[in-house]
Amino acid sequence: MKKSLYEQTMDSVKAPERVVEHMLSAVRDSEKKEKIIPMKNRKSNHIKRNVIAASLALALLLGAVFGISALSPKESPFIITVNAAEISDSGYTPVGTLNGVGGDFHEENDGEVSMSCDFIFNVRVNGKNVSDVLYMVENGSIGAQGENKKSLNQSEVISVEEDEKMFTRLGFSADTADTTLSEEARQAIRDWFDHARTKLEMPALQEDYDDSQFSIADCTSTLYTALLERVSVEAKITYTDGTAETKKLVFACDSVTEDGVATVSAKLI
Amino acid sequence: MIYRIALNNLKNPADAEDILQDVLTELITKCPADKTDEGVKCWLIRVTVNKCNGFRRLVWQTRTEGLENHLTLEAPEQEHVMEEIFELPKRQRNIIYLYYYEKYTIAEIAEILHMNPNTVSSDLRRARKKLKTILEEERK
Numbered sequence: 001m002k003k004s005l006y007e008q009t010m011d012s013v014k015a016p017e018r019v020v021e022h023m024l025s026a027v028r029d030s031e032k033k034e035k036i037i038p039m040k041n042r043k044s045n046h047i048k049r050n051v052i053a054a055s056l057a058l059a060l061l062l063g064a065v066f067g068i069s070a071l072s073p074k075e076s077p078f079i080i081t082v083n084a085a086e087i088s089d090s091g092y093t094p095v096g097t098l099n100g101v102g103g104d105f106h107e108e109n110d111g112e113v114s115m116s117c118d119f120i121f122n123v124r125v126n127g128k129n130v131s132d133v134l135y136m137v138e139n140g141s142i143g144a145q146g147e148n149k150k151s152l153n154q155s156e157v158i159s160v161e162e163d164e165k166m167f168t169r170l171g172f173s174a175d176t177a178d179t180t181l182s183e184e185a186r187q188a189i190r191d192w193f194d195h196a197r198t199k200l201e202m203p204a205l206q207e208d209y210d211d212s213q214f215s216i217a218d219c220t221s222t223l224y225t226a227l228l229e230r231v232s233v234e235a236k237i238t239y240t241d242g243t244a245e246t247k248k249l250v251f252a253c254d255s256v257t258e259d260g261v262a263t264v265s266a267k268l269i
Numbered sequence: 270m271i272y273r274i275a276l277n278n279l280k281n282p283a284d285a286e287d288i289l290q291d292v293l294t295e296l297i298t299k300c301p302a303d304k305t306d307e308g309v310k311c312w313l314i315r316v317t318v319n320k321c322n323g324f325r326r327l328v329w330q331t332r333t334e335g336l337e338n339h340l341t342l343e344a345p346e347q348e349h350v351m352e353e354i355f356e357l358p359k360r361q362r363n364i365i366y367l368y369y370y371e372k373y374t375i376a377e378i379a380e381i382l383h384m385n386p387n388t389v390s391s392d393l394r395r396a397r398k399k400l401k402t403i404l405e406e407e408r409k
Contacts, residue, residue, distance in 0.1 A: 005403045009347040010370045015272035
């Protein structure tokens with residue numbers, strides 16, 4: 001049977017030899033190290049490094065918590081900040097801006113258009129005796145950037161795609177984490193998310209979005225309002241005594257300037 | 270396989286090379302030892318797709334350098350094929366690749382990509398419709 005043109009094309013897609021050679025060389029090096037360092041020692045070093053890293057992260061967190069709680073004691077056991085602004089449940093607090101109708105537009109199935117947009121925000125949790133923090137981003141996803149990116153085993157990131165919907169949900173739910181995530185990965189998530197960027201994908205808005213009919217501010221407002229109202233971030237905190245508490249963040253698009261710069265606010269629900 | 274999946278996702282050979290190196294490093298350091306060969310293959314597919322998702326988020330905007338500058342294909346018409354493939358949404362590109370090239374079933378693809386089988390099926394149908402000519406050569 002003749003191969004399809006698709007298969008023939010894929011057959012001809014090959015990684016450049018120099019890359020393959022480079023990787024083979026890395027594998028050989030790795031094998032050599034295996035021979036030099038007994039597996040048991042290598043593993044214990046690995047664990048040791050993780051313990052040190054985790055301890056440092058925990059120490060930093062507890063240090064921050066201690067400092068903050070000493071200055072301003074809170075009724076709530078923990079507080080959430082976004083871009084350093086403390087978020088409450090009494091109303092929306094401005095946390096940053098989205099600049100213009102940026103992001104990527106993708107033509108999806110049957111001519112529908114979806115838009116994705118990145119909004120950088122630093123979510124932090126501060127509280128006493130925090131053992132673990134898990135985040136779940138609904139209708140958005142999590143990325144890392146810059147020097148603060150921590151290693152995370154990507155195979156442990158759970159991506160769920162909703163049936164017949166154009167956005168992707170990527171999150172770390174408490175249930176998922178409890179059953180599949182290692183302690184190391186959970187630690188990484190907590191550190192990692194401190195400097196995260198979300199990518200939001202949304203269904204088509206062609207009917208609402210038409211830059212020949214609307215001003216930039218109108219388009220920006222329409223798009224970001226639709227984007228942000230779909231997104232929530234849930235933080236589940238487990239304390240050292242085993243008890244847990246959850247807080248959920250939602251976002252809103254506030255004022256939009258003529259240039260299309262939107263102010264984003266957040267509140268707890 | 271890793272390179273092909275990465276290229277399908279990122280549309281950029283240089284980025285695909287980066288992903289290939291990342292995934293192979295992960296294979297050496299993190300691949301669970303108790304997996305069968307087929308299990309490792311599925312694990313690699315999943316890690317590659319996830320890394321591609323993470324990569325896009327990292328750089329935010331996709332680099333759009335021309336294929337002709339980096340990717341060498343065996344026949345000129347294959348460039349046209351790649352262009353048509355790249356016109357598909359990313360999720361459909363992955364599904365088409367796994368179904369037609371790796372020969373996975375819809376149920377297997379759903380499991381690997383953590384998707385609903387009905388979604389896989391409908392995406393496959395849509396992609397087939399768009400790539401009808403390319404995929405039907407087999408029957409001639």
